[in-house]
Amino acid sequence: MLKSSIFKFSIWAILLLSAGNAANATEIAVEEGLGKESSEEDSLTRYDRRILRYRKHWDVLMPTQSVIQTCGNMGIISLGIGWDYGKRSQWETHLLFGIVPKYDSDEVKMTITLKENFIPWRKDWGKGWQFEPLECTLYLNTVLGHDFWTKQPTKYESGYYPFSTRIRPNLGFGERFTYQIPNNRRKRVKSLTLFYELSTNDIYFMRFYRNGNAGFWDVFGLSFGAKMQIL
Template structure:
């Protein structure tokens, strides 16, 4: 009788310990699952956060419109790479209506130099951009109404290269922007380069465009 009671006690104790162990294992499994979910959630948020523009920019001229507005992202170990999208306005001059342009721009600024205080200089900025006019008056492929190869280039899309410099000022913590940057650029496009190569009367300065702009850094 006593052995039966002892055996029941041992079995009960073993089952109790087993229940506790499995309960702890379940709790640990749930905790690991919750941690994995949290890491995935943070990675998901981080991925979307990368899509938030880091700065806003305004540019005057540059063969992308009289005035262009856009946003941009900087990235890389030293934030030396930048990608921008901009929309520009071409006012009504000789045409019967104003036109809108779209520009996709890639910049490279390899280094910056501190001038003192909150002032910074980027002595070299270079890159390229693609610009298109959002109008049916221009085309990518030559319309059939023209003789074959009458126009040997697209009138809607232009590819540009540029170089320039920037000067920046770090704003205070109470400002809505982290930094303000002023810049200038000298640029040319594929059509101008071809004209210069095939026409000896076209000088280097004839194919260059000067533009100015301001960048307002948010992040």
């Protein structure tokens, strides 16, 4: 089972890297075609214009980011893809796949996380550097395994487990540092971001709510990560 989980995790990593390379190749192709598009647009038929609009709608599904993150209640390490949008790219959606070591359990486990970030403002430091003093994040993650459930099994008394053990809602905040790679030096990545987050979930929050003496690190967890902007 350990070999199977590691193999699955490796496949996901390869697919994510391939998606990044494909996105980079598409960006180059789009840049090369911009000069031709305006001159050819007038000669396009109604069908051709409809196809172009159709493809543009689907282009929004193309990932613009590659992400790696450690801890954060989503596994010892997680890899994923992301999309940024908004007038100032202040919104981000990440889809991450993580791995949890066996520790005292019988097998290695995998996690899936759907994450939404909001970055209200940025501060330019010059020479390509940017500082984002606040990142707000909300995400749901699940652990794949037979030991976790969404609805409490009937073998337990009603209310014995007030929360699902399979799905965890998380809330966090953090800070980020971004370096914009100069245009003449860009190959595969547009910018690189390093970040940290302090996050908690429903179980940890209730621990604090029920026990006011709970320490800070009993409620919040610290995670670090990196984000590569592809497009």
